[in-house]
Structure formats: C-alpha cells, structure tokens
Amino acid sequence: MERAFRLTSKKKSELREVASSASSLDIFQKKHLLTLVAVSIVMGGLYAEYGVCIFINQKIGIDNIFLNGTLLGVVEVFGYVLIYFFANRVGRRQINIYSNLYKLVCSLTLVVMDSIHNEMYHGLKKAVWFQVTETSNLPDPGSARHLQIYIDALRSNLII
Amino acid sequence: MIKLFICFQYGTIFNYVSELFPTHIRGMALGISVLIGRVITSLSSYMIFVTDRLHLHPLATAMLTSLLALPFSYLLRETKDQKMSN
Numbered sequence: 001m002e003r004a005f006r007l008t009s010k011k012k013s014e015l016r017e018v019a020s021s022a023s024s025l026d027i028f029q030k031k032h033l034l035t036l037v038a039v040s041i042v043m044g045g046l047y048a049e050y051g052v053c054i055f056i057n058q059k060i061g062i063d064n065i066f067l068n069g070t071l072l073g074v075v076e077v078f079g080y081v082l083i084y085f086f087a088n089r090v091g092r093r094q095i096n097i098y099s100n101l102y103k104l105v106c107s108l109t110l111v112v113m114d115s116i117h118n119e120m121y122h123g124l125k126k127a128v129w130f131q132v133t134e135t136s137n138l139p140d141p142g143s144a145r146h147l148q149i150y151i152d153a154l155r156s157n158l159i160i
Numbered sequence: 161m162i163k164l165f166i167c168f169q170y171g172t173i174f175n176y177v178s179e180l181f182p183t184h185i186r187g188m189a190l191g192i193s194v195l196i197g198r199v200i201t202s203l204s205s206y207m208i209f210v211t212d213r214l215h216l217h218p219l220a221t222a223m224l225t226s227l228l229a230l231p232f233s234y235l236l237r238e239t240k241d242q243k244m245s246n
Contacts (some may be wrong), residue, residue: 045225047197051204079167104226
C-alpha cells in the first residue's frame with residue numbers, strides 16, 4: 001500500500017514537473033507564434049470564403065430559396081463524403097495547398113468570366129441603343145422598352 | 161466547385177491544426193485560430209457590400225483570401241505519418 005502510494009506520489013511529482021516546464025504561454029514562442037499566424041490566416045480565409053459562398057447562388061440568379069439551400073447542402077455533403085475517403089490517404093498539407101489553389105483558380109475563372117460578360121452586355125446594349133436612337137428604325141418608345149426587356153432576357157441566358 | 165473545396169479543407173483543417181501544435185497549447189491555438197475565423201465570417205457580409213461598391217464580383221474576396229492563404233499553406237509542415245510532439 002505504501003509502495004503504491006509512493007509510486008502515485010512519484011507520478012504526481014513527475015506530472016507536476018511536466019506541467020511546470022510546459023506552460024500555456026509557450027504559444028508566444030517564435031516557432032509556435034509563426035505557425036499560429038499562418039494557421040489563423042488560412043482559417044480566416046476559409047471562413048471568409050464560406051461566408052461569401054452562401055451569397056453566390058443568389059448572385060448568379062437562383063432566386064428560389066429552396067433550390068439555393070438544396071444546392072448548398074448537396075455540394076457540402078458531397079464534399080464531406082469525398083474527404084472521408086481522401087483524408088487518410090493524402091497528406092494534410094497537400095489537401096490544404098491544393099484546396100487553396102483550386103479555390104483560387106475557380107474564383108479567378110468566375111471573376112474573369114463575369115467581367116467578360118459585363119463587357120459583352122454593355123457593348124450589346126450600347127449597340128442596340130445606338131440603333132434605336134440614331135437610325136430611328138423603331139420610332140415608338142414602346143419598342144425601345146421591348147428591346148430593353150429583350151436585352152435583360154438575353155443577359156439572364158448568358159453564363160455569369 | 162468552390163464550395164466543394166471549402167468542404168475538403170474544412171474537413172481536414174481541424175485535425176491539421178491539432179497536429180501542428182504540442183498538447184499543452186493545442187486547445188489555445190485551435191481556439192485562437194477559430195476565433196479569428198469567426199470574426200472574419202462576421203465581416204463577410206461587409207465584404208460583399210465593399211465588392212458591390214467597387215463594382216467587382218463578390219468572389220473577388222474569395223480569390224484574394226485564397227491568394228493570401230496559399231503561401232502560408234506552403235509554410236506549414238506535413239503531419240501525416242509523423243510522430244506527434246507530446
């Protein structure tokens with residue numbers, strides 16, 4: 001009994017030693033602090049994209065809230081199911097790097113496509129209005145309004 | 161696709177952060193990084209507002225954050241099949 005007690009007290013003193021040598025303030029050591037900054041930036045970016053992506057379906061013209069939610073949910077489930085198979089086969093660092101890279105490529109593609117689409121839309125609009133106002137092929141204002149509706153319909157059919 | 165890769169990263173980032181730090185500061189490190197992430201999430205609606213004012217696509221924000229996070233992802237070490245510190 002005494003031996004057991006002695007072992008326990010020995011263990012306790014060892015634990016106390018470990019606890020005193022490892023303080024929670026170790027996070028302010030240079031090595032850990034740099035890792036923490038890097039991790040925080042990666043995590044901040046991830047959460048910011050998560051917040052922004054919720055608005056994207058609305059921005060590309062899906063006004064139906066049920067379809068919007070269903071799309072988000074299905075893609076999310078699909079992503080988690082896929083990562084279930086990949087997480088232990090591929091390195092965490094690689095997953096992190098490639099996820100960031102692909103997100104960058106996808107968002108860059110969307111931004112570039114959107115700017116091209118805007119240029120096309122404004123060019124088309126300018127050309128049509130020139131035709132309406134300068135050549136006076138369509139004299140009554142009702143026709144001009146119809147043309148605007150036509151342009152808007154055309155715009156909604158283009159990929160954003 | 162963006163959402164898919166966000167889920168990919170979201171599924172692994174918590175394990176990855178846990179493995180990067182020794183046990184006695186693990187909780188604090190994870191807590192601080194998640195706190196910063198949540199604060200940035202609360203600012204994301206303002207990011208949409210700012211991109212609207214600048215006549216940019218809202219995904220320009222996602223592009224910038226990915227661009228910023230990419231070099232920092234390179235700096236972090238691999239933890240798969242490595243012995244964990246303490």
